[in-house]
Each structure stands twice: as C-alpha cells, then as structure tokens.
Amino acid sequence: MKNLIIASTSTIYGSGYLDYILPTLANHFKTAKTILFIPYARPGGISHNEYTAIATKAFKKINKNVVGIHTFKNPVEAINKAEGIFVGGGNTFVLTNQLYVNKLITPLQEMLKNGTPYLGTSAGSNICGLTIKTTNDMPIVYPPSFNALALVPFNINPHYLDPDTSSKHMGETRETRINEFHHYNTPPVVGLREGSWLQVSGNAITLKGELTARIFEHNKKPYEVNPETNLSNLN
C-alpha cells in the first residue's frame, strides 16, 4: 500500500521552498509527527545540516518536526522507524551513490512499499523510477549502479522543459535526450513540469497539479496527459 508524492521540483518560480505543495503535504503526512529527511543530494554542495535546516523551516509551517538521516548512527534503523520520509533534490548521482554506500536501497523499498508516507522532489523523485537514466543532473560522482527504487513502473524526468524555439544553442532539447534514452531502454518516461507531481496511493498513480505531463513511450510519439490521469497502466 504505497503512499508517495513524486514531485518535479521543491520550489516553483517566485515562491518559497515547498510552499506550493504544503497544503497537500499536511494531509499526506497527517499520521507523522516527525519527518525523516534525507539530505544526501546536497544542492549546490551545501552540507547535510544546512540542507536539513531548509527542510525543517518549511515543515514547521505545517507543524512537523524534521530530523536529518545523517544525525543517526544507524541510517537503516532510522528508515525502519520513520513516520514519514522526505528525499530532497540536488544531484541525483550524489544521492544515489550515498544510498548505495549506506545500503539504504532495500530498506527504503521495503518501507515505501508498506505505506510509509514519502515525498520526493527532483532528485528525490528520480530515484522513485526504475533507473536514474533520465536525470538532468551532471554525473559528478560514479555510483555503483544507475538502478533506482523502482517504486513506479517507469522513469521520471523532473523539471521537464519544453524546447525553447528561439534558442540558438545547439545542445540537445530535453525531448531529444529522452528520445535517445529510448534507443537503449524500453521503459516509459514521465516528463513532470515544475508544479506537477505524481500521487501514488496503493496501485493508483495520479498526475496532480495544474499542468499536463509529457509521456514518452518506446516506439511511440510523445503525448500529453491531463491532471487527474491515472498512469498505473504505463509500463
């Protein structure tokens, strides 16, 4: 009985950290007094303490305590006892590597499959997919594997961005990159625009927020789906 929020971003333009999604989180984490925060992705290279302070400040607005996993001697036990878990964004390679180094992949999978409420943003959402092969991040560390938590039967591309038709830059568009992914991999990819999230409740996977999402399936033309679409058959 999964209970996950897989969000494109922590922050939407012009508002504070997690602000756009706090009302949803108040309900999502209603059974949790304290949220276990996993700050491993270290956005901008900030320390685990600094990052945890940012999450703490946001969750205070909905009367939740936050505790960083790095403050526990035994991180596996921290996960097993958590009332709710939040994995923040930053660098997906750094995050994935730390999860492997600390042997947290299996404990996380077990707890999240059994209903511990979870929030992932950006890198914390990438790891909910089958692999991290559709991250936008720079590969600044070499993790032991690109395999992720596989909590949904597809891959996530957070911060999904439509092509800028006025650009003179010759780098690949996001759509080109995901199409290249499908030359070597068959799983679908959900392009989640900033402000969108997936709500996973048991077997239902529902697109939330006000925007459409872009779906990339192997050997199919990409297409848009509306909010409230159930994506559980996408695999």
Add this chain to the structure above:
Amino acid sequence: MKNLIIASTSTIYGSGYLDYILPTLANHFKTAKTILFIPYARPGGISHNEYTAIATKAFKKINKNVVGIHTFKNPVEAINKAEGIFVGGGNTFVLTNQLYVNKLITPLQEMLKNGTPYLGTSAGSNICGLTIKTTNDMPIVYPPSFNALALVPFNINPHYLDPDTSSKHMGETRETRINEFHHYNTPPVVGLREGSWLQVSGNAITLKGELTARIFEHNKKPYEVNPETNLSNLN
C-alpha cells in the same frame, strides 16, 4: 607530441555541419588522406552508417575520405593504422561505454599521445578530459567507468552556456552544476562556448575561436580567458 582539436560543438547556429571549422581542419589533417570516424555517440540515436555519412559529406569539402570504425572487424587495428581520427558528438555515456566495450581507451591514448591528428566535437571532446563527469548529457547507459582519455589535465564542459537571467525554470544553471562538481572533484573545468575549441600541439593548449572560455578551478571564483590563451598550466 599531441595534435588535437577539442571543439565545443560540431555545428554553430545557422551553418552546416563542421562548416565553421573546416579551414582549420584542412590544415590540421593535412597529412591524412582518410579520416577514421568514430560514430559511437549516435546523436539522436541515428545509426553508425547514417552518422558516418554526415561526417563523410563534410570532410569531402576539404577533399578527405572518411571511414567509419564500425566497418572494421578489428577496431583496435583501425585506430593503430589511422592517419587521422574524428570522434563526433552525441551521447557521452553511449560513446564512453562503446570505447570501453571495444577496448579502445588505451589504443586511442597511445596513438593520440604520439601525434595522430584528432578532432573531437562535443561528446568527442568530453572524452579528452580526465573524466566525463562534466558532460551535459543524459546518462542513458551505464559505462564501466567515468574515466576518460585524460589527454588534457582538466575536464571539458562543451556547449558551455551562460545563465539565462530571464528564465523562470528552477533547474540548475551550468555554473551551478560545475560548482557542485567541485564539491567532489578537484580538477579544473574548461567551459567551451559553441564556436570555441582547444588546439593541443605538443604541450601547448591554446584557446581558439572568437569567444572567451570560462574556467572553473577548485576553490576559486570562475573566470574568463581570451582566445590565444595557453591553458597548459591549468591542472
């Protein structure tokens, strides 16, 4: 006695494949009748044959033949006998993986250190650095290592892009990503804008083209260097 061109891009906005650099290439490859093309990076997932046809068409303008490494039974021998080598852009992970799979890392290093003229563009330039950890590409395959050819004592960031100050997108800027790289790695990074290249002649590494390049050193503020700057002391 190295003899390398490490270019940000194959193509600049509004002109054809390699057009901006063809006069330079005519001189660079003056001793070569035939260029060995390594099409492994497969931009947009195109086939090795399709990609080789694109390179062939461009090099015809300077009277060079092109032959794809995929047409050789023994790719190591193809490298050892090459009069000149061109590694085109596409996906750096796919390229790096294929170089490892085909055991070409060491043969390439040996030939390129001994003077075989080389052109790399984009992904073909990333692999000239110490590692591929500063590629912009999506990690669509898992290579056995991020270590690259180490032909220069730093990393390359091709297609370097200045921050778009008007953007409302919350994804990281290129500069933020490279700064994150330096939280886990110490080598310098050369941000090469489209139209720029490094000319490596023996021990000299000279910035070419009309644009400045952005240099990122560990624990230092990023700075710009002018064309004709010698970067051989950057390490």
